[in-house]
Every structure is written in C-alpha cells, then in structure tokens.
Amino acid sequence: MINVLFVCLGNICRSPMAEAIFQDKVKKSGLDAYLSVDSAGTGNWHIGKRPHEGTVDILEKYQVSHEALLARQVEKKDLKAFDYIIAMDASNLGNLHKLKGQSESGELFRLLDFVPELKTKDVPDPYFTGNFVEVYAMVEKGCANLLTYIKEKESI
Template sequence: MRLLVVCLGNICRSPLAEGLLRHHLEQAGLGHRVELDSAGTSGWHIGNPPDPRTVRNALGHGLDLRGLRARQLRAADYHHFDWLLCADASNLADVRARAPADATARSALLLEWAGLGQGAEIPDPYTGGPEAFEHVFGLVDAAARRIVARLADRPQPVDA
C-alpha cells in the first residue's frame, strides 16, 4: 500500500503524520507493507525541513523529523499512491480539484480514513503556540495508531 499525507505547506501536519505512521508501522513490524511520503498543496516551503516547532514537539515525544524535506504535490502522485490522505477539508478540495482525469489514487481526510470521525480535520497549528502543536501531535498520533491497527487486521489493501 502507498500512502501520501497532504497538508498545505508540508512543514507541520503532513511530515508529522509521515513520521508517526512510519514509526508505528515499524514498531508493529509492518514497515515493509506501506510506502509513505508527504507533500503540500502549496510550494511555499519546497526543500525546507519541517517547522522548528513541529520538530521540537516531535522530539519531545521521541520522534525525529529533521531528515524530512517539504515538497509539493505533483501529478505523478495521483498515479503512484493508493491514497492521498489530507489534513483538512480545504486540502482535500485542492487535492481533488488538481486530480488528473486518469488519476488512480483515491483521496480522503486522514482522520476520517483512520476512523476518528466523519469530517474530522487536523487543525493547522502554524499560527498557534506550543499547545496547538501538542494538540495536533495527539490527533495525528491517534490516527497513526488506528491506521496501523487497521492495516495489521487486513492483509489486503484498505478500500475506505
């Protein structure tokens, strides 16, 4: 299975989700079953590491995101990945609006796909303080754990 996590700038929510998913998949012995990446709908931060506040918060939980670099969503992603998992409804709308006519990837809200509630979104912590980054960590960690449990229960690709 190939999963791409998408947010606006690829410096807060999506790299955190990529890192947490990778961490929990490896801990569960499922790292070999899932290809992960993250991207942003905007190109503002291409090549930059995650936001220092995201890095600091993640390091406080034992997760190192410093090796990740932001990139922008590209047309090839719609063919390479099975799922484009979006942080919020605005990202999801952008992802769907940009989809090529022959796209094979499906798109959904990350929290909803993880089973954490219909229409559930990950708020953008960018303009918030440390508490906003901690709140996002909790949401994304819960989603990553649910996704790993879901994948562990299903040897076949997840449909929805």
C-alpha cells in the same frame, strides 16, 4: 508496496508530523517491507525546507525520528503513485480533488476520518494556531487508526 502520502498546506507542520509518526508506527509494527510513507504540501512556499520548529520539538519530545523530512509540493503523478492519500483538512482535500483526474488510483481521505469520536474532521494548522500539542495528539490517533485500517484492508 503500499504507498501512503500525507498532505497539508505547506508540508512543514501537519503532514511531515503525520509522515514521521506513521513511519514510526510502521517500523515498530515490522511492516517497513510493506508500507512506504511520504508527505507533501499543496502550496510551494516551503519546498526543500525542514519541518517547522514546533513540529520538530514535539516529535523529539515523543522520540519520533524526523531527520529525513524535507518539504515538497504534491504533484499530479503522486495521485497515481500513492495508494492512500491522506489530507489534513477539507481545504487540502478539495485541492487534491481538483488535481486528481479520472485515471488516478489513489484513495483520498482526511486523517480524522479515521477518528470518528472526534467532532472535527479537520486537523488545525499549528503554523497559525501554535497548538502543536493538540495537533500531535490528533495526528497520533489518526495514524494509529489509519495503520489498523490499512492492515485490515490490505491483509498485512
């Protein structure tokens, strides 16, 4: 099983959106038996909460399942358990690098590393900007390209 973890700040906007979109793509590709998907936040403010209503609304608009999503905080053990750890922005990535030690095996990326045509490499936080439509488009494209990358790299 290949384990993928999406990480943002509070785990109520960007990373649960990415988890839901990526899981939807995995399922539609028939790869559920090969890929496991989760999300977490670097902060602890929203542990146990459902995604932000803006995230829920945009996922429902595109008919992407979100029922099982609950916020949690990333832990050091996640950095060993997950093969691909995908941060939403440079700050999240920096926090993950601080948490990661020499022995953890997960590869760290930013989601928009997989969308080279975009000028920005950080997914803006719609909790602060309110721009869930723009964020959804960025996350959807990043997830599509990430899935292609993993399929090629892992030969699945």
